[in-house]
Amino acid sequence: MFKILEKQVFSPIIKQMVIEAPRVARKCQPGQFVILRIHEEGERIPLTIADFDREKGTITIVFQEVGKTTKQLGTLEAGDYIKDFVGPLGTPSHIENFGTVVCVGGGVGIAPVFPIARALKEAGNHVISIIGARTRDLLFWEDRMREVSTELFVTTDDGSYVRKGFVTDVLKEIIDERGKDNINLVLAIGPQPMMRACCNVTKDYGIKTIVSLNALMVDGTGMCGCCRVTVGGQTRFVCVDGPEFDGHQVDFAELARRSATFRAEEQRALERHTC
Ligand code: FES
Structure with a gap:
């Protein structure tokens, strides 16, 4: 289970959460994403990682409520838990000095x-x-x-x-x-x-x-x-x-x-x- 440490409401449909996920935070790179499932019966949804803090072991996600799962996610508060939080997934962004x-x-x-x-x-x-x-x-x-x-x-x-x-x-x-x-x-x-x-x-x-x-x-x-x-x-x-x-x-x-x-x-x- 992955604890929601902070929640911030940017608008009625856009919310930010900081999730305690030290193993994801340790390895993730810009451009990668996670797949989360709120509960045992829940849908799996991908969300791109918005920020991470390796020392605190946290991942920040920002999501827009567009369907059932994101609306359910939006009802959770700091202190609640998410069942699955899998990542980091995908290929990291290619970073170099392009100019x-x-x-x-x-x-x-x-x-x-x-x-x-x-x-x-x-x-x-x-x-x-x-x-x-x-x-x-x-x-x-x-x-x-x-x-x-x-x-x-x-x-x-x-x-x-x-x-x-x-x-x-x-x-x-x-x-x-x-x-x-x-x-x-x-x-x-x-x-x-x-x-x-x-x-x-x-x-x-x-x-x-x-x-x-x-x-x-x-x-x-x-x-x-x-x-x-x-x-x-x-x-x-x-x-x-x-x-x-x-x-x-x-x-x-x-x-x-x-x-x-x-x-x-x-x-x-x-x-x-x-x-
Ligand atoms: Fe199944 Fe990409 S989500 S192949």
Whole structure:
């Protein structure tokens, strides 16, 4: 059993928890994820690691309540326990001094961008971060992202905070202003349409773009095939080959179709949970 040490509510649907998981914290690297199960009968859900503290033996997760399991998770409080917390899973982010890297975090995707941006900055990169959310209430960790970025840009879709617009608007402006040859890498994490849109922007400029895919998962160890995606015409497993891939090679249309496979069942489970 894994104890919830702290809980913070960023908005009615976005919550942060610090989990006591020393063995995960000892080994995890930026870009990796965990699969958790709240109780014996529970669904297994993957969540990318938002932060870790090796000395305290803790892992920080940030999640958005979108279905039954994340809503149930959101009802737990500090002092409660989670049944399973398996990790670290997946391949860590590739960190080196690329030069100038643009890190884009959309919505709850801001959380997994954080440790990667921090590692990239520590490796000597000039880190330009762009974070965005639909509205001010859904934006979090502006202060933490500022700490690990050389420059930070903030957007909200509805203009309720800082700049109105999408992260892709800022991304395009930065590339146009500084020149495509002065941007060495783009990292984009967030909702699938956002990552796809970022890739569409950068593809025209020929700037390598890494995305972190959020696929359906069961075992998380490459055995069930549930998380398969097509990347560069080849079948890859998000849980072991990813979650990060070259965004220009990802078949986002197929990923979106596969992600919607159990939407009706998910909706029924949610209705049963809330009724
Ligand atoms: Fe089963 Fe990836 S979750 S193969």
